[in-house]
Amino acid sequence: xTWAPAIELDDVHKSFGTTSIIQGxxxxxxxxxxxxxxxxxxxxxxxxxxLVSGRLTPTAGRIRLKQRDIxxxxxxxINRLGLSRSFQITNMFHRMSVVENVRCALYxxxxxxxxxxxxxxxxxDVHDAADALLERLQLSARRDVPAGLLSYxxxxxxxxxxxxxxxxxxxxxxxxxxxxxxxxxxxxxALIHELxxxxxxxxxxxxxxxxxxxxxQISVLCYGRLIATGTPAQIKADPxxxxxxxxxxxx
Amino acid sequence: xxxxxxxxxxxxxxxxxxxxxxxxxxVSSGFxxxxxxxxxxxxxxxxxxxxxxxxxxxxxxGHAVYFGLxxxxxxxxxxxxTGGDLPLPVPLLPLVGGVxxxxxxxxxxWVSTRRAGTIFAMITLGVAELVAASSNIIQxxxxxxEGISGDxxxxxxxxxxxxxxxxxxxYVIVVWMLLSAGLMYLITETPLxxxxxxxxxxxxxxxxxxxxxxxxxxMMFALSGFFAGIxxxxxxxxxxxxxxxAVGINVSASVLMMAYIGGIGYFFGPVIGAxxxxxxxxxxxxxxxxxxxxxxxxxxxxxxxxxxxxSGVLAAHTPVLRAHLMHRxxxxxxTALLPTLVLLLGAILLVEINYHLSISGNYDSEMSILGVGxxxxxxxxxxxxxxxxxxxxxxxxxxxxxxxxxxxEVRAExxxxxxx
Numbered sequence: 001x002t003w004a005p006a007i008e009l010d011d012v013h014k015s016f017g018t019t020s021i022i023q024g025x026x027x028x029x030x031x032x033x034x035x036x037x038x039x040x041x042x043x044x045x046x047x048x049x050x051l052v053s054g055r056l057t058p059t060a061g062r063i064r065l066k067q068r069d070i071x072x073x074x075x076x077x078i079n080r081l082g083l084s085r086s087f088q089i090t091n092m093f094h095r096m097s098v099v100e101n102v103r104c105a106l107y108x109x110x111x112x113x114x115x116x117x118x119x120x121x122x123x124x125d126v127h128d129a130a131d132a133l134l135e136r137l138q139l140s141a142r143r144d145v146p147a148g149l150l151s152y153x154x155x156x157x158x159x160x161x162x163x164x165x166x167x168x169x170x171x172x173x174x175x176x177x178x179x180x181x182x183x184x185x186x187x188x189x190a191l192i193h194e195l196x197x198x199x200x201x202x203x204x205x206x207x208x209x210x211x212x213x214x215x216x217q218i219s220v221l222c223y224g225r226l227i228a229t230g231t232p233a234q235i236k237a238d239p240x241x242x243x244x245x246x247x248x249x250x251x
Numbered sequence: 252x253x254x255x256x257x258x259x260x261x262x263x264x265x266x267x268x269x270x271x272x273x274x275x276x277x278v279s280s281g282f283x284x285x286x287x288x289x290x291x292x293x294x295x296x297x298x299x300x301x302x303x304x305x306x307x308x309x310x311x312x313g314h315a316v317y318f319g320l321x322x323x324x325x326x327x328x329x330x331x332x333t334g335g336d337l338p339l340p341v342p343l344l345p346l347v348g349g350v351x352x353x354x355x356x357x358x359x360x361w362v363s364t365r366r367a368g369t370i371f372a373m374i375t376l377g378v379a380e381l382v383a384a385s386s387n388i389i390q391x392x393x394x395x396x397e398g399i400s401g402d403x404x405x406x407x408x409x410x411x412x413x414x415x416x417x418x419x420x421x422y423v424i425v426v427w428m429l430l431s432a433g434l435m436y437l438i439t440e441t442p443l444x445x446x447x448x449x450x451x452x453x454x455x456x457x458x459x460x461x462x463x464x465x466x467x468x469x470m471m472f473a474l475s476g477f478f479a480g481i482x483x484x485x486x487x488x489x490x491x492x493x494x495x496x497a498v499g500i501n502v503s504a505s506v507l508m509m510a511y512i513g514g515i516g517y518f519f520g521p522v523i524g525a526x527x528x529x530x531x532x533x534x535x536x537x538x539x540x541x542x543x544x545x546x547x548x549x550x551x552x553x554x555x556x557x558x559x560x561x562s563g564v565l566a567a568h569t570p571v572l573r574a575h576l577m578h579r580x581x582x583x584x585x586t587a588l589l590p591t592l593v594l595l596l597g598a599i600l601l602v603e604i605n606y607h608l609s610i611s612g613n614y615d616s617e618m619s620i621l622g623v624g625x626x627x628x629x630x631x632x633x634x635x636x637x638x639x640x641x642x643x644x645x646x647x648x649x650x651x652x653x654x655x656x657x658x659x660e661v662r663a664e665x666x667x668x669x670x671x
Contacts, residue, residue: 108461116443
């Protein structure tokens with residue numbers, strides 16, 4: 001397979017008023033890569049995600065998804081082009097049941113759009129797909145519980161499930177294991193590994209263990225600039241990265 | 252849904268239809284029939300409102316616009332029918348109202364639904380004021396002070412309904428009510444209906460699963476305008492007259508209160524709200540001038556102590572009933588009942604005395620409540636009212652913890668049963 005970019009950022013800038021958060025980031029993520037973005041707090045990692053997923057519009061620069069310019073498109077258009085994201089703070093339909101949350105992540109992807117002439121209880125394909133996904137998420141037993149009442153780890157699993165449900169081939173995950181215990185983290189990593197098979201995964205992550213377990217490529221973001229991109233081994237050896245970020249842990 | 256449940260709901264619907272069809276043969280009083288007609292109109296209107304508030308999380312202060320414009324258009328079309336220029340049977344007139352409601356909601360909703368939350372609420376208020384103000388300017392359409400009136404006994408006769416007797420109107424309203432309620436229920440079961448809930452809960456996530464939250468809001472708004480217009484068309488047939496009040500803020504406020512009192516979290520909640528509102532506004536208003544005051548207090552109590560509405564209170568008791576534990580709650584309820592009645596009596600006494608005095612002054616201060624006559628201006632009835640208020644309030648304050656205690660025991664038992 002020849003290398004093709006899934007996401008390309010071309011000198012992207014973002015400022016809020018006079019505060020410059022992203023100061024010229026250029027990055028290409030190859031199709032099928034598992035790419036981690038790391039960096040100290042306030043480096044602009046979440047902002048970068050918000051720019052790529054359409055939640056924010058860049059002040060300058062272009063963003064391309066699978067070689068198509070998506071700069072300034074609204075989130076639902078970018079989603080329909082095959083990019084899906086999860087959120088750092090759990091972000092679901094909290095009053096609806098777990099299974100209905102997953103179904104809501106499927107309706108558009110399975111072609112039902114804004115239909116008000118089709119009855120959901122009859123959409124067998126959506127039901128089967130939702131049930132299969134719940135099985136993989138190990139949430140089948142909790143299917144009828146309102147999503148807002150799930151335990152934290154279960155909510156994070158549902159969050160990941162809703163991100164992959166629609167079949168997007170580019171996944172952005174914003175700190176998928178934040179706030180989890182070690183054993184919960186291990187389960188989440190296994191889940192992400194399984195569900196991102198044959199897909200492009202870009203994730204923001206603080207937990208270095210998770211980064212080195214999952215990522216095939218790592219980029220280091222520091223004060224709105226990329227200071228290094230490379231394989232985990234290259235990043236570990238990079239002196240600038242050591243100084244800026246890994247320094248404390250490397251000692 | 253399993254087959255047993257489906258069979259049960261089919262039986263329930265058929266029973267409802269049978270009862271509704273039998274009513275005019277059993278009830279002969281014109282008052283009751285006209286009350287039922289009002290309730291039917293209110294049910295359609297309140298359910299249409301809940302497509303916004305309950306299902307899409309959109310608080311509208313201007314839903315009467317679509318109701319009223321539907322009604323006005325229906326009456327204008329009725330004129331054309333009476334003039335012999337349009338062979339449309341009058342029972343189909345609500346559809347005209349619905350189409351008008353839909354068209355207006357498409358036009359005005361395009362502006363309103365661009366934003367949710369507070370901004371949406373403010374825009375609907377602005378649009379409502381705009382339409383109310385234009386009713387003074389566009390006299391031809393709104394008919395000025397007298398409004399628009401019509402004669403429903405015209406046009407081709409459908410199914411033998413001449414529309415003369417009130418029971419003909421009743422049947423038309425019942426059919427449209429069942430049809431509209433059924434369709435609105437089915438909409439909640441479609442991808443659009445589900446995504447409306449999703450957008451209500453979390454518009455951002457809805458966008459990240461492929462939906463434009465604005466489009467969802469816009470479509471729900473348009474559909475709710477359609478059903479509000481049907482309610483307006485039914486109003487036009489029932490009263491044969493409509494004035495600019497029908498598009499006004501009071502009607503918008505009433506439908507909000509109907510939906511909220513009934514409970515916006517349940518599909519059938521607004522039905523209960525429409526029944527209660529109509530009963531209070533017609534029956535209670537026959538007994539007291541202060542009915543609006545009582546209704547306001549009732550609304551406040553629901554908002555403060557039963558935010559899920561009457562249907563929420565009922566739903567909370569369903570598992571208790573199912574587990575045959577109602578007898579555990581009843582003693583506590585009974586204990587709290589007497590203080591509540593005393594409190595109510597005191598409050599009613601004070602309110603009625605004040606209303607009586609402010610309306611008639613001291614010249615005609617004789618009045619009676621529950622058959623007991625007294626002089627409103629003398630000191631003892633006020634004192635009695637105050638005493639009842641204080642004693643009832645204090646006793647209620649003391650007995651409420653028992654209700655709480657009974658509930659926590661029942662809850663514990665229910666949780667124990669649910670656990671394996």
